[in-house]
Amino acid sequence: MKALFSVTFAVAGRQLRRFFGNITFLAPAAFPVFFFAAFAGGLSRVGDVPGFEFAAGYTAFQFVWALLQAVAMGGAFTGFAIAGDFESGFARRFLIAAPNRGGIILGYVFASLVRTTFTGSLVFIVAIIAGMEILGSGVDLFGLVGLALVVNVAATLFGCGVAMLLRTQQAGPLIQTPIFMLLFLAPVYVPLELLEGWLEMVASLNPLTAIITTGRSFIAGDPTGVPTAFLTAFSLVAVFLIWAYLGLRSAERSG
């Protein structure tokens, strides 16, 4: 156990120093803020569409999507960093030196959580400045944050698995594109009930839909579908944990 945590903190510490030690860390944080401003600002009248009922208003409606985008893309960017570590040869040295290699995955996840707390907070501050209304209680907000963190862990494990399997930064689009697609094939602009045609069908099957819908209900102060959302999020973590371990085994085999 001691070996596991020493590796975890070593990997996480290095990742965080690299992340916060370079001003370019702000670039990935800018994307969710940009999407939030573009959608909450440019589409605010969509909140007036007949049948659109969201008590906290369109800004809050879009905030939840932007927050989940920030945490999910935070996981993807950690995947890029892992791929970069393999390309530079650092990860191989780490594989040789680590007494418990599970700690490597855990370290990346821990660093991603800290990183995503920063980007998520940035989106939250921008949303508050933009006049977002929060009808949920502290417990509801705690639920929303918890859900976001679980999504971050799932996305990080997914990115970790792809990066360790392919061990090249060219894997970037393979990490980013599925996450981006899942995010956009959810009810981004309007609730699920107002979607029509093929998008409604795809969104109904998209695991992120349940998470986003519950996230929005938290901020509106009327939590619904909480067990389903958390069960979905934890299921994603379980699946991608196996995926990340498969990636780690593949990296080990490659020498």
Place this chain on the structure above:
Amino acid sequence: MDSSLFTQISVLSRRSVVRTLRQPAMVIPSLIFPMMLLAVNAGGLTSATELPGFPADTYLDFAFAFPLMQSAMFGATLAGSEFARDIENGFLNRLALTPMSPAALLAGLLSGVIALALIQAAVFLTVGLVIGVDIKSGFLGVPVLVALSVLTSLGFGCLGTILALRTGSGEAVQSFFPLFFVGIFFSSISLPRELLGGGWFEAVATVNPVSYLVEGMRSLVITGWDAQALALGFGFAVALFAAGLFGASISMRTRMERT
């Protein structure tokens, strides 16, 4: 135009077009991503047509300008990255030792942008018509739509070229990609300006030239022949192209002096 300059332009144009077409990794995403985003937006914002004053029958018609605008952005990135590659691998240095005219180099480079813009416009129009986009300006509106789209691509292509000449790095050009994206999203691309709510976003969209480019293209699809929208659209496209060309020429001169 003297024959030597014509030969230079045709050789460099051919190189640029062939190089573009030989890179499916560059061409295919520029065709797929705009259509995917169109599909997602058209599906997700169908209910926006129920807003009082919404100017189109379907959101698909309204949003059809989106892939054309996004393809212009791809044109900028393509021109910039390709030129940056020429700078990075020393091709420009070798060209500088020849009596080649900088104007020929610029024209040749922009030919690749035109080729890509024409392919994109042809694909988007074909797919659009198949999935039910109704172009109100009719058959004659199609070449006008393509012309505005290509002109817009050329304008953005010049911006990409300026970035390449100033930075000499493909990575630096790529890093400006989100900025072009911001330009598109902070315009009237998703809703008409009258429905933007009157706040800060409407103010930004009103001063953003991209809004007028989008509205020019969109007018051909959802209105028919709207002289004002077309005049503004073509006016801004020509202005963007002229300013971009001027900036690229200055940057080219500076770069050639340095080379």
